[in-house]
Amino acid sequence: MGYAENLGGYWRGRYKLAPGKYATVRDDQGEAIRFRTKAAAKKAADAEEAKLLAGLKKAVVANRTTFGEYANEWYALQDLAPSTMQNYRRHIEEHLLPEFEQIAVVDLTRAQIEEWAKKERERGYAVSSIKTWRSTLHLILGDAVEDGLREANPASRRRGRGRRAGRSRNRGPEKVVTSALGLLLIAERASLLSGRDDEFVAVTTKGYMGPRWGELVGLETEYVRSASIRIEHQLYELDSGELHRCSPKDDSYRTVDSPRFITGLLTGQISRTAPKPCECHGRTYVFSGHGAANGAAQRPGAKLVDVARRAGVSTGTVSNVLNRPDAVAEATRIRVEKAIADLGYVRNATSGERAAHWRRSGFGTWLFQPAVTGWYPARGKEEAHPVPVLAAPWPGVPARGRGATARADSCWMPIAKGMTPHSARHLQKVLLDELKTPKVLADERMGHMDGSVQARYSHVTTEMREELVDGLTSIWDAALDARRQMCPGSPVAVLDALLKGSQ
Known part of the structure; x- marks a missing residue:
């Protein structure tokens, strides 16, 4: 007017x-x-x-520009972080174009958008996901208004409209977490599945230090210090398979105080694996992947160390049985040969090479989930099935190779079905709450930001840090004691040393 x-x-x-x-x-x-x-x-x-x-x-x-034409032009003009660009492309290509591509921008109506959201819910997508895709649609159409293609944005949500479903409508599934003992058992199983100590160290670090997945994979050796780790970068995995080295989420650079047991695990990991700079970034990382870094998720076969653990001998003895059997006592040779048969060990079946980095899907699908649930997922024509394990030594060594199920004499029970690798970060927050950690320290540790006025007057003290480190150490010691009551040793070397060295 x-x-x-x-x-x-x-x-x-x-x-x-x-x-x-x-x-x-x-x-x-x-x-x-x-x-x-x-x-x-x-x-x-x-x-x-x-x-x-x-x-x-x-x-x-x-102006009859279609949504597909405008969305492509809009995307090409964006200049954002690779992770953000990837997410926008997914939203547009997988969820918006299939519905709106041929519709002129000027003809798009609120009713069409509401109908699309309804269809997405009926397909089983989470409400939170649909809201994210709608936000991208709102952003695109908002720019279309600015460009004079429309008078108003039909993707805007008007308050007080729609069904009165209350907060329950936006509820997602409850996050599954476990106890400190549960985390220890999951870490042990993941290490048994991989045939190396790395996964035990990584899962334990995630639960007690709370890094995001990209921050854990991107942890460089130079940032592991005597009483802390520094979160300076993360490795973000793009759809192309490229691992993009970038700043932590929301620029949450931080120094995280580490209990002595975590420092010992990390420094031991670096000393044991002697990591070298990767070819993709030229940086030296604490953790490496398992198997060829081609993005394929493959279950590793039994290794020499698995046979040695099973037979109760050194890896050198196993090597002698394979190469110079006459140099080994007959009773020992028979025991090693039985372990080879039980585990389905195939000589030179795997190169044992380390990939430069973990892949999220490979780690989560073939190591973490079987450790949590006791089941391998379906793959191709092969249905999901329990992880076949040999009962001794406890908690059971996964049997691999042809006929593994027939050779196995037990399987694992679930520990925390539904738990994901990210849930270990949730566990860190649970432990902080149990220890009544001041919010200012908890936010610093988790990499969260509190923009309230009250937060400006809160500060972290040395006493707070020391009390938290002591509390986490007490929780760890209690979990280790509980694990020792189950069995005084472990096939995982790093855990076995902890169980026997702290008696």
Whole structure:
């Protein structure tokens, strides 16, 4: 609506050109018209604004750019972090284009968008996911309004509309977490599945230090210190398979105080594996992947160390049985040969090479989930099935190779079905709550930001840090004691040393 502006001896008509921008009613020569009355000035301003809107409507209707055309142009103009660009591309290609690609931007209606959201819910997608995709749609159409393709954004959500479902409508599935003992058992199983100590160290670190997955994979050796680790970068896995080295989420750079047992595990990991700079970034990382870094998730076969653990001998003895059997006592040779048969060990079946980095799907699907549930997932024509294990030594060594199920004499029970690698970060927050950690320290440790006024007056003290480290150590010691009651040793070397060295 136009309005009249009082300039003392006369009135001037003013009307809206664009948000925050107004024009003055003028005559044919371009001079501002001076009106004698307020009513005349407003009437003239309203008339000019009406003519302007009519012209805009005609221009909008004449533009038949489709959503697919505009979305492609819009995406090409964005210059954001690779992870954000990847997410936008997924939202557009997988969820928005299939529904709206051929529809002209000007013809898109709120009803069509609501119908699309309903279909997505019926397909089983989470409400939170649909809200994220709708936010991307809202962003695109908002720019279309700015570009003059539409008058208003039909993806806007109006308050107080729709079914009154309350907060329950936005509820997602409850996150599954476990106890400190449960985390220890999961870490042990993951290490048994991989045939190396790395997974035990990594899962334990995630539960007691709370790094995000990318921060754990991107932890560089130079940032492991005597009483802390520094979160300076993360490795974000793109759809192309490339691991992009970037800043932590929300720029949450931080130093995380580490209990002595975590420092020991990490420094031992570095000393044991002697990592070298990777070819992709030229950086030296604490953790490496398992098997060829080709993105394929493959279950590793039994290794020499598995046979040695099973037979209760050194890896050198196993090597002698394979290469110089006459140099080994007959009873020992028979025991080693039985372990080879039990485990389905195939000589030179795997190279034992380390990949430069973990892959999220490979780690989660073939190591973490079987450790948590006791089941391998379905793959191709092969259905999901329990992890076949040999009962001794406890908690059971996974049997591998042809006929593994027939050779196995037990399987694992679930520990925390539904738990994911990210749930270990949730466990860290649970432990902080149990220890009644001050919020300012908990937020610092988790990499969260509290923008409240109260937070500006809260500060972390040395006493807070020491109390937290002591509390986490007590929880760890209790979990280790409980594990020792189950069995005083472990096939996982690093855990076996902890169980026997802390008696």
